[in-house]
Amino acid sequence: MNIYDLTIHELKDKIAAGELTPAEIKNAYSDRINEVEDSVKSYITVTDQLADQGLAAYEKKKDGLLAGIPIAVKDNMSTDGIKTSCASKMLENYKPPYDATAVEKLSEAGAVIMGKTNMDEFAMGSSTENSAFFNTHNPWNLNHAPGGSSGGSAAAVAAGECAAALGSDTGGSIRQPAAYCGVVGLKPTYGMVSRYGLVAFASSLDQIGPITKDVEDSAIMMNVIAGHDPKDSTSIEGKKEDYTEYLKEDVSGMKIGIPEEYFNLDFDKEVKESVMAAVEKLKEAGAEVETVHMTDASYALAAYYVIAPAEASSNLARYDGVRYGLRSEHASDVSEMFTNTRHEGFGDEVKRRIMIGTYALSSGYYDAYYLKAQKVRTLIKDDFDRIFNDFDLIVTPTAPTTAIELGSKSDPLEMYYTDIFTVPINIAGVPAMSVPCGFDSNQMPIGLQLIGPHFGEGKIIQAAYTLEKLLNIKDKRAEL
């Protein structure tokens, strides 16, 4: 196997055994980036300097969980002195003066940060085609999208341009690209990972999580990034868990719910078959699988497309040209400066969501949209809680199809529908992981979604780890 194909734990083992040095690893990944980046285009910024700094700090941090491990970070997480563009013209030249807490934790753990990955502008999108700069290509088939919005992170992991990456997930933005790119993506419980330094899209839904080559790496990454942060009032205070404790091949007695309403939705037959086959494997391994009934996912989708744009309309209002980022040259007064800056700086999808959100919060419409959506949100939360009274996990597909072809979806509503399986999870605030479960007839990866109760990351990891062993496809890599 190539060095760039190795997982975090494999790399750690090799460093520990003296078979590889961090410098060799870093160089292998840098070479890989040089080799494939032109065709995959995962990165907005390759941060050689930052990687060298990480490498230089290795001796001091060699006990760190990620000492010498090359990691990529989505370009919506603040990196001190390094461009954090959110794939938007608005922030094309913006260099924050501080590190996001998650980035800080990576550095403290000894990670070698390779670069900042491409994404849909301000994380709004499901294919990374909304990047203001360029498309990222799916390593399994370069004509296909990597998914989104963390498409750059998922593609970088799948292409061996990093050992693992951070993504952010507001309605599926970690899990869906992970599914499309055949890697493991975990959206933790809301509040599990600090949002400090994550450029906000929808604050009550955003959550940072790892995208990795396998489940064990996901547990290691969670050990690094999870935990209370006094800088984020919504981060959860509580005991830190060691997620690697859950790396057991054991699902016997685990109760898994299969929500009929989700499986009755209109989605790809091959995806359905693959997911059901994987569920069958879990059953054979001793899991108790039962059909459950849940609220129709379309209500969650409707609520999501009110709440997320509403929060976004407020979160993105600060990009006004006054302090940083783009400022329109074509303005004769303040009001024109605001308008023209935003006109020139934002892409269509961002503008669309700002308009939807502004409308939903406007006086006279607030009750009918925002307030109603919040009520729906409460019902969906209750619905998940109800299921988790009796079940350990819920299983669904991660996405209705495998990776779409680049440029194939121009109708925004059609694009929104690709989030149907992932959005309810953010609405409920619970954790969920996409884990590869097979391939379709075009050899494109399929993802299975494991959903757990609040703080159920451990159970998810345990079931996913078992499934990974049972399916034995994790060493299959995209050929580039």
Next chain:
Amino acid sequence: MSTKYETVIGLEVHVQLNTESKIFCGCSTEFGKEPNENTCPVCLGLPGTLPVLNKKVVDYAIMAGLALNCEIAEYSKFDRKNYFYPDLPKAYQISQFDLPVAENGRIEIETDEGIFNIGVTRVHLEEDAGKLIHEGSIDKSKGSLVDYNRTGVPLIEIVSEPDMRTPAQAKAYLTELKMIMEYLDISDCNMEEGSLRCDANVSLRPVGQEEFGTKAELKNMNSFSAVEKGLEYEVKRQRQLLEEGGEVVQETRTWDESLNKTISMRGKEEAHDYRYFPEPDLVPLEINEAWKEEMRKEIPELPREKYKRFVSELGLPEYDAGVLTGDKDMAVFFEEVLKDYDDPKNLSNWMMGEFLRLLNENNHSPFDSGVTPLNLARMLKLIDEDVISGKIAKEVFEKMYNSGSDPETIVEEEGLKQISDEDELENIVDGIIAENSDAVEDVQNGKDRAIGFLVGQVMKETRGKANPGLVNQMLRDKLMD
């Protein structure tokens, strides 16, 4: 007969809290720093930053709520108020919309017309915005500069009920609020520095009509007198409009101090839709009984209670009680002196006379001067015990004020002790009698006023040290036998 109109005024008062750090970050709130010195990624609203609530700010808001006789919310939350302006770095202000920290209060005010209860609708927390700076005047300046030092400084907004009927009542209400905040020591309440700001809603309605008339919102009144003058102007303007058969339009008007009038800023159509919604970056605020009680203990006797007690228990005239309680430090100083001195009225005279005169001259507050409460008590006792005269006391007091010495030392060192020894005065009195034969004759002819002249001459001769009562007696004894 023309319609009689009644004025209806409600005030929205912003009070900057004097916490050391800002409401959502650790930056200093100190006034007068270099532009943008007191800023960080959080208060500059840089992408990805998050607010963290300063507990002290909530403490202060609870205290304010309690002092204004409000109900304190058990469950409160923050909301975003969205609008674009260059001094607002996030393009929303974190404020409180439907669940403020405190609601349903009232305070008592007093004007020449009597005592009134003014309702306090709510007290809510919010963050302050920055400040635009222009070179020269705003229209001639080449651009705008922004100072974000003030951004994120904690504010409470105190909204009154439309309970005030005259500009004088509004001024009295604002004064009472200011005093309460000062007594709580939660704000500097300096209108010139902007730590106390006042907007007013003003409308008129025919006397007897229950429904409110159309209101104008009045802004930019930057002093207590501006509040009164601005309101008076606005009431007059609206009355004139109505009497001429016109209509008041709902609008925001600004008080122009130099023109002495209010000017329309924006109409109803241009009013903002702030699109309030719950702030997702902060968790709701839960205020339990224990927290409330803890804050209740922090509240000192408030100005109105103190005023009433000074009148009823100390027997002070209302005027004196008003002046003394009008300034917290003055009242505290006064009560400190009373621990060692038991004539409140005499003390009050001194505090409101000589002391206040020197404080004003030096722009000092009571505890800034060299006079300690104990030394003032000792000085007053020296007068009462005839050690020094009232006149000499003024000299002693000024020396105490400037040097910080105690009165006994000053009296001793300067030889200012009153001469109450007849033998010592005998020669001087005789000398004055000999030198002023005209006055002596007048006295002997029954012109009693002339005796005062002679006393004065003796005082002059002794540089004020002679006991004037004794001198008077001696003169009478010598001249009227």
